[in-house]
Structures are given as structure tokens and as C-alpha cells.
Amino acid sequence: MSEHVDSVKTYTAVWLILLALTGITTGVAYIDLGAFSVVIALLIAAVKMLLVALFFMHMRHSTKLTQLAAAGAFLWLFIMMAFTLADVWTRGLVGTLGR
Amino acid sequence: MNTAAIETQENYLNAGYDLKSWLLTKDHKRIAILYLITITIFFFIGGIFASLIRIELMTPQGGLVSSETYNKLFTMHGIAMIFFFLIPSIPATLGNFFLPMMIGARDLAFPRINLLSWYLLVIGGGFAIFAMLAGGVDTGWTFYTPYSTTYSNTWVIATALGIFVSGFSSILTGLNFIVTVHRMRAPGMTWFRMPLFVWANYATAVIQVLGTPVVAVTIVLVFCERVFHIGIFDPALGGDPILFQHMFWFYSHPAVYIMVLPAMGVISEIISVFSRKPIFGYHFVAFSSMAIAVIGFLVWGHHLFVSTQSVYAGLVFSFLSYFVAIPSAVKVFNWTATLYKGSISFATPMLYAFGFIGLFTIGGLTGLFVASLGFDVHVTDTYFVVAHFHYVMVGGTIMAFLGGLHYWWPKMTGRMYPENWAKLSAAIIFVGFNLTFFPQFILGYMGMPRRYHVYPDEFQVLHVLSTAGASILAIGYLFPMVYFMWSLRYGELAPANPWGATGLEWTMQSPPPVHNFDKIPVVTHEVYDYSTVVKEGVEIG
Amino acid sequence: MAEQAHSPVETLALREQFNTAEQQKESSTFGMWIFLITEVMFFGGLFLAYTVYRNTYPVVFGAASTSLNAVIGALNTAVLLCSSFTMVLGVRAAQLGRRRALIVFLILTLLLGMVFLGVKAYEWNEKFVEHHVPGAHFHFEGAAEQGPAQLFFSLYFAMTGLHALHMVVGAGILSWLLFHAVRGRFTAEYMTPVDIAGLYWHFVDIIWIFLFPLLYLIDRHMR
Numbered sequence: 001m002s003e004h005v006d007s008v009k010t011y012t013a014v015w016l017i018l019l020a021l022t023g024i025t026t027g028v029a030y031i032d033l034g035a036f037s038v039v040i041a042l043l044i045a046a047v048k049m050l051l052v053a054l055f056f057m058h059m060r061h062s063t064k065l066t067q068l069a070a071a072g073a074f075l076w077l078f079i080m081m082a083f084t085l086a087d088v089w090t091r092g093l094v095g096t097l098g099r
Numbered sequence: 100m101n102t103a104a105i106e107t108q109e110n111y112l113n114a115g116y117d118l119k120s121w122l123l124t125k126d127h128k129r130i131a132i133l134y135l136i137t138i139t140i141f142f143f144i145g146g147i148f149a150s151l152i153r154i155e156l157m158t159p160q161g162g163l164v165s166s167e168t169y170n171k172l173f174t175m176h177g178i179a180m181i182f183f184f185l186i187p188s189i190p191a192t193l194g195n196f197f198l199p200m201m202i203g204a205r206d207l208a209f210p211r212i213n214l215l216s217w218y219l220l221v222i223g224g225g226f227a228i229f230a231m232l233a234g235g236v237d238t239g240w241t242f243y244t245p246y247s248t249t250y251s252n253t254w255v256i257a258t259a260l261g262i263f264v265s266g267f268s269s270i271l272t273g274l275n276f277i278v279t280v281h282r283m284r285a286p287g288m289t290w291f292r293m294p295l296f297v298w299a300n301y302a303t304a305v306i307q308v309l310g311t312p313v314v315a316v317t318i319v320l321v322f323c324e325r326v327f328h329i330g331i332f333d334p335a336l337g338g339d340p341i342l343f344q345h346m347f348w349f350y351s352h353p354a355v356y357i358m359v360l361p362a363m364g365v366i367s368e369i370i371s372v373f374s375r376k377p378i379f380g381y382h383f384v385a386f387s388s389m390a391i392a393v394i395g396f397l398v399w400g401h402h403l404f405v406s407t408q409s410v411y412a413g414l415v416f417s418f419l420s421y422f423v424a425i426p427s428a429v430k431v432f433n434w435t436a437t438l439y440k441g442s443i444s445f446a447t448p449m450l451y452a453f454g455f456i457g458l459f460t461i462g463g464l465t466g467l468f469v470a471s472l473g474f475d476v477h478v479t480d481t482y483f484v485v486a487h488f489h490y491v492m493v494g495g496t497i498m499a500f501l502g503g504l505h506y507w508w509p510k511m512t513g514r515m516y517p518e519n520w521a522k523l524s525a526a527i528i529f530v531g532f533n534l535t536f537f538p539q540f541i542l543g544y545m546g547m548p549r550r551y552h553v554y555p556d557e558f559q560v561l562h563v564l565s566t567a568g569a570s571i572l573a574i575g576y577l578f579p580m581v582y583f584m585w586s587l588r589y590g591e592l593a594p595a596n597p598w599g600a601t602g603l604e605w606t607m608q609s610p611p612p613v614h615n616f617d618k619i620p621v622v623t624h625e626v627y628d629y630s631t632v633v634k635e636g637v638e639i640g
Numbered sequence: 641m642a643e644q645a646h647s648p649v650e651t652l653a654l655r656e657q658f659n660t661a662e663q664q665k666e667s668s669t670f671g672m673w674i675f676l677i678t679e680v681m682f683f684g685g686l687f688l689a690y691t692v693y694r695n696t697y698p699v700v701f702g703a704a705s706t707s708l709n710a711v712i713g714a715l716n717t718a719v720l721l722c723s724s725f726t727m728v729l730g731v732r733a734a735q736l737g738r739r740r741a742l743i744v745f746l747i748l749t750l751l752l753g754m755v756f757l758g759v760k761a762y763e764w765n766e767k768f769v770e771h772h773v774p775g776a777h778f779h780f781e782g783a784a785e786q787g788p789a790q791l792f793f794s795l796y797f798a799m800t801g802l803h804a805l806h807m808v809v810g811a812g813i814l815s816w817l818l819f820h821a822v823r824g825r826f827t828a829e830y831m832t833p834v835d836i837a838g839l840y841w842h843f844v845d846i847i848w849i850f851l852f853p854l855l856y857l858i859d860r861h862m863r
Contacts, residue, residue: 005735015725019718022852026714029857037861041853048849056728056842063666065281066673073680076309079396080681081688084345087400087412088692094410206657208667274674282667283657312678316685320798328775329794331689336787342692346685619659 004061014055021048110513110610125210126613128511131196133217134187139580141183141224144231146573148176152552153535153569156562161552169552170237171253177240179231182262183224185496186269186354189361190276190307191216193503194300196511198276200604200611201294203285203620208278216271223265230257239550241351244332244343248324256325259318266315269357273307276300285603287622294602294626295371295384299364302388306353306360306395314350317343341406348399356395359459359491360388362499363430366452369502370434372600373449374441377627380433387426394423404475413472420470427463431456446598447521451502454529458494462487465540480550483543489536498528501579508583509597513610514590520582528575534568599632653830665832672836676843679806683847686799690854693795697788702859704792707772707782709763713856716759717848723752724845731838737828739821746818749841753811760804764797773797796855803851806844813837 025044033040054060059067111128114120121129152172155163164172195213199206207213230236236258238247247255280301284293321343323329330336332343371378378384400408400416434456443449465487469475478484508516538561543549547558554562596605603620604611624631650656658664694701730745771779772793780789817837820826826834 005732008729008732011725011728011732015721018721018724022714022717022721025853026710026857029710029853029860032861037857037859041857042850045850045853049846052724052842052846052849056724057839062669062673066670069670069673069677073309073677076396077680077684077687080313080349080684081691083397083400083412083415084342084349084688084692085695086415087341087345087403087409088339088695090409090411091407092409204657208657209671210657270678274671274678277674278667278671282663282670308674308678309681312682313685316682316802319802320685320689323794323798329797330774331693331791331794331798336790337693337697337785338787338791339692339696342689346688614656 004058006055006058010055014051018048018051108608109612110608111613112513112610114613123214125206125214127195127199127206127210127213128611130210130213130217131192131194132511134191134195134220137217137221137224138184138187138192141179142576144228145176145179145184146576148172148179149569150573152176153566155552156554157559157566159554159556159559159562164552166552167237168235170239170550171235173550174236174239175231178227178236178258178262180492181240181354181358182265183220183227185358185492186265187220187272188358188496188500189365189503190300190303190357191220191268191272193296193365193500193507194276194303194361195272197507197604198297198300199279199283200607200615201297201602202280202283203288203603203616203622204279204283205615205619207275208283209275212271213275216268216275219268219271220265223261223263223268226257226261226264228261230254230261233257241347242318242321242343243347244321244324244340245334248321248330248332256322259322259325263315263318263322266311266318269307270311270315273304273311276304277308280304285619285622287620289622291382291385292622292624292626295367295378295381295388296361296364298385298388299360299367302392303357303360305389306357306392310350310353310357310396313346314354317346317350320346341403341408344403344406344408345399348402349396352399352402353392353395355488355491356391358496360391362455362496363388363427365499365503365506366434366455367430368600368602369448369452369506370437371627372506372598373444373446373452374438375444375599375629376437376441377625377629378433379436379439380429381626384430384433387429390426391423394419394426398423398470401470401475404472405479417470417472421467424463424467424470427459431460431463445522446505447516447518447525448502448506450522450525451498451505454525455495455498455502458490458498458532462490462492462495465490478543480548481543482539482547482549485549486536486539486543489539494532494536498532501525501528504579504583506598507604508586509593510604510609510611512587512590513593513608514586515593515597516579516586516590517582520578524575524578524582527571527578531568531570531572531575535565535572536568538562538564538568596632599629601627601629601632605632652825653832661829668832668836669839672839676839679843679847683799683802686795686802687850687854690795690799693788693791694854694858697785697791698859700783700785700788701792703782704772704780704789704796705856705858706860707770707780708796708856709766710856710860712759712763713852716756716763717852719752719756719759720845720848723749723756724842726752727838727841731831731834734821734826734831734834735828739824739826742826742834743818743821746814746821750811750814750818753807753814757804757807757811760800764800767793767796799851799855803844803847806847810837810841810844813840 021044025041028040029037059070111126121133124130155161155169233254236253236255238251238255280297320331324332330338332338332340334340367378367384398416398420400412401420404413469478469484469487505516505521542558542561547554593609595608607615653661654664726745726748730742730749733741733745767773771777774790774794778790780786783789814837817834
């Protein structure tokens with residue numbers, strides 16, 4: 001695996017975008033978007049995370065295995081949340097088991 | 100090679116006798132031995148608690164111990180056996196010892212992290228033993244809130260710390276195995292030339308890495324609630340005790356696959372060698388290991404069926420729980436098919452493998468019973484569940500562990516164990532086990548609750564049978580401890596390959612040299628290719 | 641004899657269990673990524689609890705979130721992002737074998753990390769003074785139900801506390817790196833510890849990238 005050395009320019013650009021996105025997410029929080037607020041906030045956070053991961057953590061140069069592992073972590077987190085919320089959100093719709 | 104030469108050749112055991120060479124070792128083989136000693140101690144501790152439980156249950160009115168003490172007995176039995184014996188057992192002993200050799204490596208990827216993982220188990224175990232001696236813990240090994248966070252007056256914090264620390268032992272072992280299997284295979288050792296024991300430990304490692312951190316953070320929260328009174332599971336604050344159960348079981352269900360997958364790996368090896376045939380459907384068995392690891396993460400809600408979890412969620416979890424049985428069944432079919440037209444040898448490891456197949460099948464089938472929502476409402480929190488999990492954990496994992504220990508003992512120690520005593524012990528264990536736990540299926544179905552030490556008179560006969568079985572089982576477990584120790588001094592010296600097995604570990608001397616391979620091998624044979632080996636020396640029954 | 645035939649003197653870049661330096665480097669990097677996966681699941685449990693309770697008590701969580709200072713939170717986020725910037729520049733310097741630059745960037749990263757922790761300490765003290773720390777003296781004026789408000793702050797302290805603990809560990813790692821960078825231990829051929837420490841530092845940054853909007857920005861538009 002050859003060593004990819006990214007340029008200072010690349011890193012600086014990513015850094016500035018990250019700062020800008022921080023400002024944007026803070027500002028947008030003061031606008032009434034109803035249920036969309038959390039979606040926008042999470043989307044911006046996800047973009048920031050991808051920038052840090054791909055550029056600062058060199059994930060765009062890393063092996064497919066590493067990328068798969070990272071994706072797997074998020075898939076597992078999603079599984080844990082989805083199935084738990086599936087319980088929390090559907091409680092009380094039908095009676096309780098055993099009664 | 101004559102016996103004198105075998106005795107004096109350099110190996111990992113005689114390369115340094117002082118304490119420092121063991122306690123600061125980086126050798127995966129020595130670390131495996133350290134783990135073996137540690138988990139055996141915890142097996143004893145868990146066994147003592149089990150004995151006390153079974154003695155107490157001989158009479159319907161209890162009488163030996165108070166209810167509060169009885170709560171502590173079953174809690175500490177569970178904690179010692181699950182966290183400090185079963186979870187580390189096969190991966191940290193047999194896996195540590197043989198995984199590097201099986202793939203043609205000199206050691207794991209991170210030897211010092213391997214040593215650290217052992218120290219973490221010991222430190223965690225220290226906390227747990229402290230808690231046991233200082234008065235015990237009575238929450239059940241499952242630590243349900245709000246009892247564990249608010250109401251219990253026992254050593255929850257110390258025990259929680261112990262489990263938290265030992266959890267990192269498990270995580271580091273898993274991390275080490277994953278990196279090792281991906282990056283340290285010898286040239287020619289492709290994924291599908293790896294022994295199935297390696298596949299099994301790899302799948303286990305994936306579970307360890309993804310699941311254990313969740314129970315770790317859950318324990319941190321229980322700790323915070325007790326120490327700092329920062330509660331998030333407290334119903335008085337609007338907290339949800341069921342959230343605890345979700346978080347706890349998200350790990351603890353896959354944890355049972357941490358316990359059983361390596362056992363299945365051992366069985367694959369043993370069945371192949373003692374039938375002198377490649378495992379039937381190697382690819383299916385390998386993929387089944389991965390399937391169990393993945394699907395095993397999707398079923399945890401079957402522990403919450405009667406917890407007020409939503410019925411819809413229960414339906415999904417129930418369906419997926421049936422699904423997870425499929426890859427296990429695939430393995431059982433493949434092992435059986437391997438036996439067909441094989442050249443069967445009834446050496447002790449094979450006896451344990453037969454025991455495993457039968458008992459694991461019973462355990463697994465009864466797992467399907469409890470996976471059914473309706474049936475589970477009837478038998479949840481009864482002895483039916485207790486019998487089910489002991490069939491898979493003890494009838495399954497411990498039998499496989501003993502089988503593996505016997506199978507690889509010559510390689511690890513350079514000595515043969517006494518075959519006749521070993522066969523006798525296997526028989527005693529099999530009888531003792533079934534007598535202990537089969538009555539419990541009946542008890543549970545009839546309504547005997549788990550974690551109770553007082554029960555209606557009509558259950559006494561079955562309880563007495565179970566206790567009688569337990570005493571037989573205890574004797575069965577003691578015999579190997581004695582004759583294994585005996586064999587270290589007086590056992591017949593073992594050649595490099597007493598069983599005529601394939602696998603790189605059998606190409607080196609017994610016990611192995613410090614660095615495993617003089618030269619990293621280049622693998623050209625397929626896995627389980629018996630045309631390449633010649634059985635040496637030892638005659639078996 | 642086993643000793644003679646296998647690999648020669650062990651070096652930092654080629655430890656005896658590995659066959660090539662490249663294998664070692666790839667293994668170390670992959671190992672750190674696996675560790676970060678475990679950290680995702682570790683923090684993930686807290687994010688799960690947060691999600692469940694925010695979903696159950698959206699109004700109280702919104703009110704509680706507003707009691708945090710969003711400007712300070714945003715500025716602290718910026719501080720951490722800057723520290724990630726200096727960290728990656730440090731890794732780059734190490735890749736190019738520039739010892740002095742590496743040392744400078746490590747020091748900058750460490751300083752920025754300290755600033756972050758200092759601000760965090762200040763914020764926590766504010767919460768203590770306002771009686772927003774869960775426990776016997778908890779009282780939150782912005783909501784009728786104290787219980788759910790306490791849940792928010794329990795999660796706030798648990799999540800930012802766990803994050804801060806990781807920052808402290810990170811600071812320790814950076815100090816260790818600094819110590820060894822000064823001694824010339826890292827070269828363009830062997831800078832793996834810097835590389836994987838960088839991965840760790842960026843990961844801790846990513847956790848904060850999510851913590852900030854989830855804790856500070858739940859419901860700002862009404863006030």
C-alpha cells in the first residue's frame with residue numbers, strides 16, 4: 001500500500017468546510033423547521049463525520065476491508081436502535097403478552 | 100524420535116521457568132495456559148455455587164440457606180460461569196493456542212495486547228471474587244433494573260466493575276483474532292483452506308467486538324446510577340427499565356453465540372479427524388458460522404417477550420429466533436454427513452463430540468420451543484429455560500471444550516492423557532449431565548419457577564434426581580482435572596501427530612517450539628486432506 | 641533450533657510476529673479501526689438511550705437543551721475541529737519525516753484539546769451552579785416534570801463525561817507521542833503510532849460532532 005500524502009490545501013479546505021458547517025448547523029437551529037430540524041441537524045453532522053473520516057482519517061485511501069468495517073459499525077448501531085425503537089414505538093398498540 | 104530426545108527438546112514450556120517469563124510473556128501459547136488456569140479456577144467457583152444450589156433444592160422448604168442467600172448463590176453461579184468461564188473459555192485457551200498455528204503465523208497480531216487481555220480477565224475476576232467474599236450480589240446475573248440500580252443492598256458496584264473490566268478482555272481477544280486472520284495468514288493459506296476452528300473463532304471475534312461494548316456501557320450506566328445517582332433506568336424519573344433489558348440483551352444474546360460458536364469449531368475439527376474425512380459441506384459450515392454471528396444480533400428481544408415489550412416487536416424477534424436456528428441445524432447435518440462412510444475412531448475427543456451433537460440438538464430444539472411466543476409465556480422464568488440453556492452451554496460448550504482439551508492436550512503438553520480414564524469420565528459426565536438437567540425440562544413445564552428455593556412438594560422427586568445427577572456430574576468433572584495433572588508428569592510422551600490429523604499445528608513437535616515455525620510454511624494442500632498425513636505412534640480404542 | 645532460523649533482530653517497524661514492515665503497519669492500522677468500531681458501539685448505547693428518551697419526552701428535552709449555551713458549544717466544537725486539523729497536519733509531517741513540524745502540530749493539538757476540556761469544565765460548573773446536576777439538589781425551572789429533565793441531564797453528563805474521558809486519554813496519548821517525537825523515534829518509515837493516534841483523535845472529534853447538535857440544538861427556535 002503506497003503512502004498517500006494529501007496536500008495542506010486539501011486539509012485546509014476540509015477544515016474550513018467543517019467550520020462553516022458548524023456555523024450553519026448552529027444558525028439553522030434557530031429557524032423553526034418543525035420535525036425537519038432534527039433531520040437537518042443529523043444530515044449536517046453526518047456530512048461533517050464523512051469529511052473527517054474520508055479526509056482526516058484517510059478512509060478514502062484505505063482498504064475496502066477498513067471501509068467495510070466502518071460501515072459495519074454503523075449498520076450495527078442502526079440495528080440496535082431500529083429494533084429497540086420498534087418496541088418503544090409500538091407498545092400499547094395491542095395488549096400486553098401474557099395478560 | 101526417542102523419548103529422551105522429546106523430553107529435552109526446546110519448546111515453549113521449558114524456554115524459561117521463572118515467574119517473570121510467564122507473567123510477562125508475549126507467547127500466545129503461554130498466555131493460553133495462563134487463561135486455562137484462570138478459567139479453571141472460576142469453573143471451580145461457579146461449581147461450588149452450583150453444588151450449594153442443588154443441595155438447597157433437594158428439599159421443598161429450603162432450609163440450608165435463606166432466600167436472600169439463595170439469590171446470591173444463583174447470581175454468583177451465573178456470573179462466575181458466564182463471564183469468567185464460558186465467555187473466555189475456548190477462544191482464550193484453545194483459540195489463543197492454536198489459531199496462529201493453524202494459519203501459519205508465529206503469533207497473534209498483537210501479542211502484548213493478548214497478555215493485557217489476560218490481565219484484564221484476572222483483574223475483573225479479582226473484583227468479582229472480592230464482591231463474592233465481601234457478601235455477594237443478589238440481582239441475578241442479568242442485573243435487571245431498578246432492583247440492581249436502586250433497591251439491592253449487595254455488592255453490585257464491585258461486581259459490575261469486574262464484569263466491565265473482563266468485558267475488555269473479551270473485546271481485545273476478538274480484536275486480535277480479527278486482525279490476525281485478515282493479515283497474518285501464511286502464503287497459500289486462503290480463507291477456504293483455513294480449518295473450521297479458525298472460521299468459528301473469527302465469527303466469535305466479530306460478535307465480541309460488536310456486542311461487548313454495549314453491555315459495557317450499560318454496566319457503566321448502572322454504576323453511575325448507584326454511585327452518582329444519575330439514573331436513566333429509574334421509573335420514578337420517567338426512565339424505562341425495559342431500555343436496560345434491551346441494552347443488556349443486545350449483548351447477552353450474541354454472548355451465547357460467543358460461547359457456542361468456538362465449541363462448534365472444535366467439534367468440526369474432532370469429527371473430521373476421527374472420521375478421517377473432510378467435513379461435509381465445508382463452505383456451508385464456514386458460512387453458517389458467520390450467519391449465526393450476524394443473525395444472532397437480531398433476536399435479543401426473545402428475552403423480553405413478557406417484559407411489556409410490544410407484541411409486534413415480539414413477533415419480529417420470535418420469527419428471527421426461528422431463523423437463527425437454521426445455520427446451527429446446517430452444521431449438525433453436515434457433521435452427521437461427515438460421519439457417513441467415515442473411518443470412525445471412538446477416542447475420547449470423539450465421544451465428547453457425539454455427546455455434543457446429541458445434547459446441543461436437544462438444547463437447540465428446546466430453544467425453538469421458547470422462541471415461540473405463546474409457549475414462552477408459559478415457560479418463561481421456569482426451569483424449562485434453565486434446562487434449555489444448560490443443555491446448550493454445558494451439554495454443548497463444556498463438552499466441546501473438554502473434547503478439544505483432550506484432542507489438543509498432546510500438542511499443548513507433549514503428553515498423552517490416560518485414555519481409559521478419559522473415556523470413563525466422558526461417560527460419567529454424559530450420564531450425570533442428563534440426570535441433572537433433563538428433569539428440569541419437566542419441572543419447568545410443570546411450573547417450577549427459576550430462582551426459587553422453595554417449591555411445592557410434588558416437585559421434590561425431580562429435584563432430587565437433578566441433584567443426584569449433579570453429584571455424578573461433579574465427579575465426572577473432577578476426574579479430568581486429576582488425570583490431566585497426572586499426565587503432565589507420568590503421561591506417555593506424545594509424538595507430533597498422534598491422531599493423524601491435518602492442520603499446521605500437527606506438523607510441529609509436541610510441545611511446540613517458541614516461535615511455532617522455523618520458516619513460515621507455504622500452504623499448497625486443501626484443508627482436511629488426509630492423503631497427506633500419516634498417523635504416528637499412539638494406538639487408540 | 642527454532643531461534644536461529646526465524647527473523648533477525650526485532651525493530652520498531654518490524655516486530656517478530658510479522659514478516660514485513662508493511663504487514664505490521666497494515667495490521668496496526670486495521671487494529672485501530674476495529675477498536676474504533678467497538679467505540680462506536682460503546683457510545684452507541686448512550687445514543688440509543690438518548691434517542692428513546694428524546695422521543696418520549698420531546699418538549700422537556702427541548703427545554704433542557706435550551707438551558708445549555710449554544711454559542712459556547714459551537715465555539716468548543718470549532719476548537720475541536722481545529723485540533724483535528726492540526727492533528728492531521730502532524731500526521732502528514734510525520735509521513736514526510738519532518739520532526740520539527742510534527743512536534744509543533746502535536747503541541748498545538750494538545751493545547752486545543754486542553755482548551756476544549758477547560759471550556760467543558762466551565763460549562764459543567766455552570767450546570768452545577770444552576771442545580772442542573774442530577775441527584776439530590778436537582779431542580780430545573782423550565783419544565784413541570786422534573787423526572788424527564790433529570791433524564792436529559794443524566795444523559796448530558798454521561799455522554800459529555802465519557803467523551804471528556806476519551807479526550808483525557810487522547811491527551812495522554814498525544815503527550816506520549818510528543819515525548820517520543822522529541823527523541824526522534826518517528827521517521828517517514830515508522831510513524832505508525834502517530835498515524836493510529838490520529839485515527840483515535842479524529843474519532844473522538846466525530847463523537848462530539850454528533851453530541852453538539854443532539855445536546856445543544858434540540859429546540860432553539862422558540863426562545
